[in-house]
Amino acid sequence: AKLAGRGTFRFFTPTMDARAQARSRLAGELSDALEHDEFSLVYQPVIDMASGVVAGAEALLRWQNRYIGAINPEQFVPLAEEMGMILPIGEWLTLAACREAMAWQGCGVGPLRIAINVSPRQVQQTDIAETLRRALDETGLSASLVTVEITESLILGAGAEVVRKLERVRDLGATIAVDDFGTGYASLSYLKHFPVDVLKIDRSFVAEALANSEDARLIEAIIALGHSLGMKVVGEGVETFEQQMFLAERGCDLAQGYRFSPPLAAERFREFVLQSRA
Ligand code: C2E
Ligand code: CA
Numbered sequence: 001a002k003l004a005g006r007g008t009f010r011f012f013t014p015t016m017d018a019r020a021q022a023r024s025r026l027a028g029e030l031s032d033a034l035e036h037d038e039f040s041l042v043y044q045p046v047i048d049m050a051s052g053v054v055a056g057a058e059a060l061l062r063w064q065n066r067y068i069g070a071i072n073p074e075q076f077v078p079l080a081e082e083m084g085m086i087l088p089i090g091e092w093l094t095l096a097a098c099r100e101a102m103a104w105q106g107c108g109v110g111p112l113r114i115a116i117n118v119s120p121r122q123v124q125q126t127d128i129a130e131t132l133r134r135a136l137d138e139t140g141l142s143a144s145l146v147t148v149e150i151t152e153s154l155i156l157g158a159g160a161e162v163v164r165k166l167e168r169v170r171d172l173g174a175t176i177a178v179d180d181f182g183t184g185y186a187s188l189s190y191l192k193h194f195p196v197d198v199l200k201i202d203r204s205f206v207a208e209a210l211a212n213s214e215d216a217r218l219i220e221a222i223i224a225l226g227h228s229l230g231m232k233v234v235g236e237g238v239e240t241f242e243q244q245m246f247l248a249e250r251g252c253d254l255a256q257g258y259r260f261s262p263p264l265a266a267e268r269f270r271e272f273v274l275q276s277r278a
């Protein structure tokens with residue numbers, strides 16, 4: 001469909017060319033990023049709402065390329081998914097996150113829960129239970145301290161094989177959370193068939209909780225739904241005291257967001273936990 005004659009529609013506009021170029025540049029750098037040790041993890045504290053103590057952390061991936069600089073995960077994670085690079089990256093980060101969580105126990109932070117994000121492709125194309133089992137073996141971390149965050153989109157198109165894979169993760173003793181809950185269009189009935197322990201309320205609802213009564217009622221419904229199914233509920237993207245109170249008053253179990261702390265480098269996270277207890 002590229003008839004570039006005079007007056008005809010040109011499929012490849014100059015701006016699309018530039019974008020495609022930037023993208024292939026990024027892909028090239030991404031394919032070497034593991035070898036060059038360009039990834040790191042940051043840790044965002046997850047707060048227990050009733051007690052106010054740090055209950056754990058979510059590990060979030062960071063990429064600092066030596067030429068381009070820092071690249072946003074919203075930009076490179078989808079690209080890594082398409083390229084299949086998310087598979088080796090996922091192996092790397094599972095081990096790195098377990099290693100850090102194990103180190104907390106030797107430095108006075110103590111046993112805290114670590115949440116790891118897994119993309120749909122990682123679940124579909126690898127044995128995530130086996131990846132996790134190896135990381136646990138290698139580090140000595142207890143599976144009971146690990147939460148695997150999956151997306152609603154994984155569940156949406158999932159067959160029995162995906163369910164079995166997630167059940168194996170759970171059989172190890174790890175916990176499964178549904179990330180960005182409420183943004184997908186999966187039917188609620190899937191919750192019955194999926195081994196899910198935690199719902200994470202998407203931050204778009206939290207952001208509007210006090211301004212928009214529909215968002216407020218959605219949050220209340222998600223908390224009620226989660227609790228009625230014996231799940232814990234996490235509020236994400238909590239930025240203000242008012243949002244924190246809104247969630248706490250409605251029985252939301254855990255929260256994370258800039259109100260408490262942004263994601264922190266490993267060392268800063270340890271300091272945050274120790275200072276929060278002082
Ligand atoms: P997510 O899993 O929903 O992660 C939460 C995102 O919200 C993080 O962005 C975090 O920095 C940001 N955030 C935390 N608190 C607040 C707040 O109070 N307000 C606002 N506006 N944002 C807040 P980040 O680190 O840029 O990650 C973006 C997305 O990239 C993640 O969304 C996840 O989908 C993906 N991602 C990040 N790390 C990984 C990873 O290790 N593996 C995979 N598969 N995906 C990852
Ligand atoms: Ca290359």
Ligand code: CA
Nearest residue numbers: 058117149179
């Ligand atoms: Ca997440």
Ligand code: CA
Nearest residue numbers: 179180200236
């Ligand atoms: Ca999320």
